[in-house]
Ligand code: HEM
């Protein structure tokens with residue numbers, strides 16, 4: 001059947017009765033999802049909807065990212081690098097989406113934002129427990145970050161559990177040790193509640209992998225995937241910092257920090273420092 005008058009006719013078998021069947025909206029809990037945008041500015045500022053949805057979509061992607069990263073940790077623990085790599089590939093696409101999404105918020109001018117910023121009170125992305133959870137899973141542990149969730153026991157438990165679990169990087173390092181590489185015992189048995197700190201012997205392990213890539217192909221590939229993950233994470237942080245700079249300049253943050261300066265310091269944090277250091281070591285001078 002052709003389209004007439006630029007109108008597509010419904011096919012006779014198209015389902016239209018959802019009294020007793022699961023529909024699109026019920027499956028996706030759209031009623032809950034689309035009833036969760038509550039601007040607080042009075043009178044309501046047009047641009048607050050953008051601000052809310054930008055954060056909510058970010059939190060949804062962070063939720064999926066955490067789900068995938070937890071699967072990566074499990075797969076590494078089970079020596080299943082192939083499946084770990086599959087999940088990492090998905091995480092990388094989520095990260096790209098999250099980073100590209102900054103361009104939507106960048107349409108908010110400093111004047112527009114200033115018109116409803118006061119309504120946000122002391123709330124801040126600093127209180128995003130899912131963001132902190134991703135940092136913890138990747139190995140950037142910081143127990144001090146949990147204090148801000150004193151009033152949210154569920155978030156506090158999630159973060160405390162993750163703090164006490166070996167991170168994705170801990171599991172990767174343990175896998176390298178099981179594969180027979182010369183990983184120092186203190187790295188395998190380290191206090192996993194602390195942030196990972198630079199280990200020179202680990203650089204030498206990576207050197208062995210990179211200089212014999214053909215022999216250790218899956219590990220070689222995994223190392224490069226981890227470098228991508230870290231770089232993508234830093235790109236998100238950079239776009240956040242630049243968006244903040246153009247939106248509030250050098251004002252202090254609503255969460256109480258110095259603002260842009262505080263966010264710039266996050267760019268100096270690293271997840272997998274040895275994987276960057278090995279680059280200085282490989283190949284000819
Ligand atoms: C105009 C938009 C935004 C501005 C002006 C802004 C500003 C800031 C500032 C100043 C901080 C430092 C903490 C503080 O004192 O408040 C911060 C932290 C943070 N923001 Fe935003 N932000 C914006 C949008 C977003 C969005 C869309 C997200 C997405 C979830 C986000 C997530 C975060 C996170 C996770 C932190 C903690 C970063 C860290 O600990 O290094 N922000 N933000």
Ligand SMILES: N[C@@H](CC(=O)c1ccccc1NC=O)C(=O)O
Pocket residue numbers: 055117120123124125126248252253254255
């Ligand atoms: N910290 C921001 C406020 C802000 O951006 C924000 C406020 C409430 C919920 C999430 C936010 N996003 C990131 O920090 C500011 O200082 O303007």
